[in-house]
Amino acid sequence: MAPRSDEQFEAMRQNTIQRITHSALQLFSEKGYKNTSVAEIAKRAGISKGLIYNYYDSKEEVLKGVIEGFRSMKDEIVQEGVTIENALDQFFMMIEHQIGFVKMMMSFSLDVNEMPIVEEFVHEKAEEGIQLYTPLLEKIGFEDPETEAWFLSTLLQGTAILTIVSHEDYPLEKMKKKIYQRYKINKA
Amino acid sequence: MAPRSDEQFEAMRQNTIQRITHSALQLFSEKGYKNTSVAEIAKRAGISKGLIYNYYDSKEEVLKGVIEGFRSMKDEIVQEGVTIENALDQFFMMIEHQIGFVKMMMSFSLDVNEMPIVEEFVHEKAEEGIQLYTPLLEKIGFEDPETEAWFLSTLLQGTAILTIVSHEDYPLEKMKKKIYQRYKINKA
Amino acid sequence: MAPRSDEQFEAMRQNTIQRITHSALQLFSEKGYKNTSVAEIAKRAGISKGLIYNYYDSKEEVLKGVIEGFRSMKDEIVQEGVTIENALDQFFMMIEHQIGFVKMMMSFSLDVNEMPIVEEFVHEKAEEGIQLYTPLLEKIGFEDPETEAWFLSTLLQGTAILTIVSHEDYPLEKMKKKIYQRYKINKA
Amino acid sequence: MAPRSDEQFEAMRQNTIQRITHSALQLFSEKGYKNTSVAEIAKRAGISKGLIYNYYDSKEEVLKGVIEGFRSMKDEIVQEGVTIENALDQFFMMIEHQIGFVKMMMSFSLDVNEMPIVEEFVHEKAEEGIQLYTPLLEKIGFEDPETEAWFLSTLLQGTAILTIVSHEDYPLEKMKKKIYQRYKINKA
DNA sequence: CATGAATGAGCTTTCATTCAT
DNA sequence: TATGAATGAAAGCTCATTCAT
Structure with a gap:
């Protein structure tokens, strides 16, 4: 045959x-x-x-295979005409639908396991975040947009971890609203 | 003998x-x-x-022994006359001097599913935080102090994780200042 | 097609x-x-x-297939009119050009206990050697040709193993000469 | 307790x-x-x-442990006043009583297994042999004692391998006698 | 006749835990 | 109370062999 x-x-x-x-x-x-x-x-x-x-x-x-799968999936967002609203939408989409992956990555970045690919990925993501948010925040009038970008990252990381850990108690919707408000985004 | x-x-x-x-x-x-x-x-x-x-x-x-050690150590703060400033001081003291323990606990709360004591401790801490912050935030005039308490927790958790993960890049001092300002605390 | x-x-x-x-x-x-x-x-x-x-x-x-390949290849030598010189020539040809196979066979005969075909082949070869050498040595005047055949086999096996193991140091040509001399063979 | x-x-x-x-x-x-x-x-x-x-x-x-055990055991022989007879006695003692170890070492030296310690040991032993035999053979009148030392090594290695492989047929005693005779040693 | 994805037994190694002293 | 030799289950990994196509 x-x-x-x-x-x-x-x-x-x-x-x-x-x-x-x-x-x-x-x-x-x-x-x-x-x-x-x-x-x-x-x-x-x-x-x-x-x-x-x-x-x-x-x-x-x-x-590595699992991580690469996500790596190759992300570049779509970093586009022309993106707004802070898009970026946040994107983030909350991830929190709501890919929480498993987020949890895995957080877990790794805390585990000091000598895994270059993980550290690399985490650093990459962190830096990418700052570089994405900074100009968007500048555009909407923040005076020190880089510091604000770190502040935003802090909020988002905190949101992620509390969503994972206190899933039942954490008022995700309320937090989301507060964050959007901070950036003058009006979600009906 | x-x-x-x-x-x-x-x-x-x-x-x-x-x-x-x-x-x-x-x-x-x-x-x-x-x-x-x-x-x-x-x-x-x-x-x-x-x-x-x-x-x-x-x-x-x-x-469990290690965790218990910390458990028994914490109740001092929850006292009469405590202010939001005291609570934040306490938190940043921990970030700056007990980051190892913080890291371990975060790692556990993400990693381990079958360790009731860890989950319990993490939940306890989260709830304790909310219950500690809520009245303090009410006292300084927040309208919805519980939601703000969750917002503050979000900020603090985010601060913790970024301090651990992006230690070199993370502008901890600037974040600290921004957080204190939010609560009208004036650290010279 | x-x-x-x-x-x-x-x-x-x-x-x-x-x-x-x-x-x-x-x-x-x-x-x-x-x-x-x-x-x-x-x-x-x-x-x-x-x-x-x-x-x-x-x-x-x-x-087994590999070994059979060699088995079927060897019978040519055992012919009429063969001399001890031919036999030695044949042996050294093998040492010089088929050392890989020799090494493999030696390795097997030492290593593997549960491979009948290997043991059989090794025994066969040993016996074949004795039966080939004995009459040839008798012809050139040895009194106890069978014992001398074993002695010759000893020399040849020793030559093989030292060629494999101490390839760089072993004076193969000198040994060859000494062996030929022992049997009154004059290689110019 | x-x-x-x-x-x-x-x-x-x-x-x-x-x-x-x-x-x-x-x-x-x-x-x-x-x-x-x-x-x-x-x-x-x-x-x-x-x-x-x-x-x-x-x-x-x-x-390595097994090999070291033997390594540390051997130095006794290389002493003052040693004769070729002593050296041969020593060798045949080994053949007769430690054949297992000999087999193992031969097996290893043929297996190309990237085991530095084995190759080292084998080389060491080979060289040691030559350096031990050369002066002894000179003493009893051999003209080119180093070449004779290699010849002797060849005989001994051949003896070892045939003892291992053709244990039942190999006339060890006769070979022993022939070897002793070559060096004018008279074992009653 | 030819392919290579798929299987599973067996290998080396690690480590939480036990126990005689 | 204190020791560390001893155990054995379970881990990651290899590879001869099978089989649907």
């Missing part, structure tokens, strides 16, 4: 990679990286332990 | 417990809970591995 | 087998049997892993 | 180390390094897998 075509193989590969990164993200954010075993990732992905090593050289590479 | 008195034994016990929790706190905040072995704690404490199990039933109990 | 003829298929088969045994021999002697993976053999042979199992039932069978 | 004394601990340690190196030597020479698992070593030593790692950092370190 003829072997599978390249397209077939590629489709299988992509499907498997999807399953791996998907399960890994779930588990890493649920239980942390250290508390998640490769066996568990495999189990949740519905594949064998060994297969993971067909795609990633190590558990750490799986993590 | 004359047998030691009960007091002497008790003093030895307390000393040993001190050494264990002290080393554990250091290591947990340096390397994380999972990355710290019981052997390392013992080594840094200058005692044997076995002795730890004379005082704690498990590594997790050691962690 | 016209279906290939049986001869064509057979030629393809032979070609594939060749590539497999060739790569396997190379790798086994470079890195040892245990340190060589089936994947590597396939890669060096330029075929897929699975195809190897079309020709051999297991990695061990591949090894 | 008082903890065990230092002497008691040391005795336990020595006993365990003995058991580990003993089992390891046995298994490595029976089945080769790669074919022996740490679990097997532990089982034969009558201890747990984990305990081995209390004494050695890795399986490779266990091997």
Whole structure:
């Protein structure tokens, strides 16, 4: 019988990679990286332990894969004509829909685990934030827009962490409103 | 040799417990809970591995011990006559001098799902914060003091995490000033 | 496309087998049997892993194939009119040009206890040597030619192993000369 | 209760180390390094897998331990007043009583396993042999004693390997006699 | 005949915990 | 009370082998 075509193989590969990164993200954010075993990732992905090593050289590479997935997804926002409102919308969208990933990244950035890719990513994001917010805040009249950008970052990071940790009690909607107000954004 | 008195034994016990929790706190905040072995704690404490199990039933109990240490230490602040200024001073003191512990607790609250004591502690702290700040903020004229208390918590948590993660870039002093100003506190 | 003829298929088969045994021999002697993976053999042979199992039932069978290749190659020498000089020439030719195979075989005969075919082959070779050398040595006047045959084998095995292990220091040419002299062979 | 004394601990340690190196030597020479698992070593030593790692950092370190054991054992021979007879006696003693270790070392020196300690040891032994034999052979009248030393080494290595491989057929006693005769040693 | 994704047993190693002294 | 040797479950990873196409 003829072997599978390249397209077939590629489709299988992509499907498997999807399953791996998907399960890994779930588990890493649920239980942390250290508390998640490769066996568990495999189990949740519905594949064998060994297969993971067909795609990633190590558990750490799986993590990198997960992060890369997000990295390649983000550049859309940094565009012309973006406003502070867009940026905040974007942030709250993430909080509301990708909280798992956010949790995982926060968890990593606190774990001092000698993972260059994580530190890099976190630094990159922090700097990116400042560089994105500063001109937008200047545009709407802040006198020291860079300091205000750090203030905004502080608020957003605080929002993220409290959303994760005190999910039930935290009045996310009210905070959101207060933050939007600070920047004169009127959400009906 | 004359047998030691009960007091002497008790003093030895307390000393040993001190050494264990002290080393554990250091290591947990340096390397994380999972990355710290019981052997390392013992080594840094200058005692044997076995002795730890004379005082704690498990590594997790050691962690509880560390947390309890902080728990029992905090109630001093919640006193009569305390002002919002005192509370913020207290918080920034912690950020500046106990960042290791803060980091450890944040790390735990993100990482570990199966550690009731940690979640409890984190919740307790969050609630305590709200309950402490609310009346203080009311006193200085905030209309919706509870919402403002959450806003303040958001700011403080954000400050903590950015201090930990972006230590070199984060303009802590400027943030501090902005926060104090918000609450009309004039630090010369 | 016209279906290939049986001869064509057979030629393809032979070609594939060749590539497999060739790569396997190379790798086994470079890195040892245990340190060589089936994947590597396939890669060096330029075929897929699975195809190897079309020709051999297991990695061990591949090894057998390699050995068989040598087995079937040797009988030429044991001919009429052969002299001790021919036999030694043959041996040193092997040392000088097939050291990889020699090394592999030695390695196996020392390493592996559960590979009947290897032990068999080694025994066979040893016995073959004795049976080949004995009459030749008798012809040139040795009183106890069988003992001398063992002595010669000892010398040759020692030469082989030292050539492999102390390649840089071992004075192979001098040893060769001494051995030829012992049997009154005058190589100008 | 008082903890065990230092002497008691040391005795336990020595006993365990003995058991580990003993089992390891046995298994490595029976089945080769790669074919022996740490679990097997532990089982034969009558201890747990984990305990081995209390004494050695890795399986490779266990091997080093085994080799070191022999290394430290050998220097006795290289003494004043030693004769070629003593040296040969020593060698055959080894062949007759330590064949397991010899087999293991030969196996390693053939396995190209990137084990510096093994290669070092083998080289050391080879050179040591030449340097030991050369003056002894000069003393008994050999014209080119260094070349003869290599010839002798060749004979001894050949003897070793044939003893290992063709144990049942190899006429060790006869070879021994022939070798002694070559050096004018008269063993009644 | 040929492919390579997928499996799972087995390997080395780590480490919280136990226990005889 | 104090010690550290000893245990064993579980982790990350490798690789010979299978199988749908």
